[in-house]
Amino acid sequence: MLEGPGLLYLTGVMLVFIGIYGMMKSYREYQRHAKPIKRLAATLTISFFLFGIIGGLAVFLMVFYGPSFWVLEAVSVTASYLLLSNSALGLLEKVEIRHRIRRKPVSLCPLPVAGVIGSRRDALTLLRALKSYMGTPTMIIAREHPERWRRITGLRPEEYVWLTRVEHPQAISPSNLHVLTERVIEFLRTSEDGVVYIEGIEYMLFYSDFRAVAKFLFSIRDTAMIYGGHVLVLANDETLRPEYMAILKREFEEVRVNELLEKIVGPTLFGVVAKRRKGYASSESSEKRSGVSEKEAQKDGPLRWEEEAEERG
16 A cells, blocks of 8 residues: 555656646647637646646655645645636636526517607507506606606606706716616616617707717617617607618617507407597697697707706706
């Protein structure tokens, strides 16, 4: 039975053998794969070198020159462990992210990933149906003051962004599209099957060119694809130039309201919802009788609030 120096010598030989074998296998995998496996294979090669070759050399030095070389053994083993564990944890994190992206939640919402709708009344009807019958989390980006939006529409979204230059806790300037993009991405990332509804595209065009606004829309559309969300944009030929609408319709699907409502509430309740749409229309007409039309509410009203706020400031 081996003991003392003989056992240490055998341990050193085994470590060197393991190191050489591990380095050869790791290098072979390094040549076969792409990132991030290639990076893991490179780390494995270095780890086997430290653990096997340097560790085995340290054992031989301990046999021939004394136990003081245990420090080299400890350093080589510790360094190889840290390298390997750090690389493995990094790989696991990337695999987890890709796993989440590939296994995005199956969407129960019948809305397309990216849709364009020409009528504000139809858009609000869809949002009400989604909230009432499916409990869909919503984020609203619009030109109206948050309280006025809730009072007029009866909707209480999880998140509301007021497009305005006036300072307000829920406000984002229409010129800060990068800030708006980050806000939308965070909502889509954290809200399963969430819907982002956007009004005021024409207002954004006062402060940015169409290319910048289109980049914003396409970016959040792609984010919705990744996280299983939906983006609904209010736009029509009256608010956007024909060439802009043509580009938007190539990237965003035109929403068919009646078909979607039937999918949301079912054929039996569809007639009830259709009647409610007429009721919503009459309530909006009463808003007009009070001296503020829908068109004015989207354009003139918010602008007057900004002017008054700037005068007070």
